[in-house]
Amino acid sequence: MPLHKTIQYNPNTKILIWKITESFDALFSEVLLKEKTLTRLQGMKSETHQRAFLSVRKLLQETGHNDLQLHYDDYGKPALDNENHISITHSFDFSAIILSDKNVGIDIEQRREKIIRIADKFVDDSEFLFLNKENQQDYISKLTVIWGIKEAVFKIRNEKGISFKDHIFVAPFEMADLKAEALLTFENLNVKFEISFEEIENYTLVYAFEK
Numbered sequence: 663m664p665l666h667k668t669i670q671y672n673p674n675t676k677i678l679i680w681k682i683t684e685s686f687d688a689l690f691s692e693v694l695l696k697e698k699t700l701t702r703l704q705g706m707k708s709e710t711h712q713r714a715f716l717s718v719r720k721l722l723q724e725t726g727h728n729d730l731q732l733h734y735d736d737y738g739k740p741a742l743d744n745e746n747h748i749s750i751t752h753s754f755d756f757s758a759i760i761l762s763d764k765n766v767g768i769d770i771e772q773r774r775e776k777i778i779r780i781a782d783k784f785v786d787d788s789e790f791l792f793l794n795k796e797n798q799q800d801y802i803s804k805l806t807v808i809w810g811i812k813e814a815v816f817k818i819r820n821e822k823g824i825s826f827k828d829h830i831f832v833a834p835f836e837m838a839d840l841k842a843e844a845l846l847t848f849e850n851l852n853v854k855f856e857i858s859f860e861e862i863e864n865y866t867l868v869y870a871f872e873k
């Protein structure tokens with residue numbers, strides 16, 4: 663399937679989501695890749711990862727950009743040649759990009775029961791207060807949103823030493839809100855983030871903006 667969904671969040675911010683059903687060859691034949699990208703692609707161990715990586719280039723082409731304009735800093739944060747910010751995510755069957763005039767972060771995660779087992783590693787006590795473990799479906803949904811928020815915030819700030827549990831805090835929210843707020847408290851920083859999220863099939867998409 664090609665482009666799954668486009669969200670025009672505001673006049674200067676667009677989210678594009680790809681459902682990855684094509685073969686490696688089909689995707690590969692439709693994208694223009696620079697030498698450095700080809701080398702990276704060839705070094706990937708799984709075809710699932712390669713297809714996701716190629717689907718991101720398809721998304722980029724949907725926006726009128728291409729791989730030649732996409733660069734990475736030493737930490738792996740992507741940037742475009744022009745003034746737009748970009749953030750990238752992929753998880754099994756889906757990939758997504760967000761393009762904005764603001765610094766943004768995006769994350770897509772598959773909702774899985776196993777997130778319950780690692781909750782202690784990324785959820786702070788203040789967040790456990792608004793989570794209800796008894797309602798397992800809601801618990802998994804909210805844990806996945808919290809995880810996605812922390813990944814998205816991390817992708818915006820891209821600073822060494824940030825801990826999901828100790829430095830990024832999510833304010834109480836309900837799944838129906840489709841919005842949330844988060845705070846990054848790290849060294850001398852105190853930064854608020856505005857969050858949007860939604861569920862797409864068995865995946866959760868989250869994107870964040872610095873306030």
Ligand SMILES: CC(C)(COP(=O)(O)OP(=O)(O)OC[C@H]1O[C@@H](n2cnc3c(N)ncnc32)[C@H](O)[C@@H]1OP(=O)(O)O)[C@@H](O)C(=O)NCCC(=O)NCCS
Pocket residue numbers: 715737738739740749750751752753768769770783784813816817818820824825826827
């Ligand atoms: C880098 C990181 C954010 C990637 O997230 P992920 O969920 O593994 O993978 P995603 O598919 O959502 O995102 C991958 C994309 O993020 C982008 N990315 C990688 N490093 C990045 C960084 N430092 N800053 C911003 N974006 C980054 C890249 O575009 C990458 O895709 P690409 O290389 O194919 O273009 C994540 O692996 C990470 O390091 N997180 C912080 C560490 C941490 O605290 N983890 C858990 C603690 S309990």
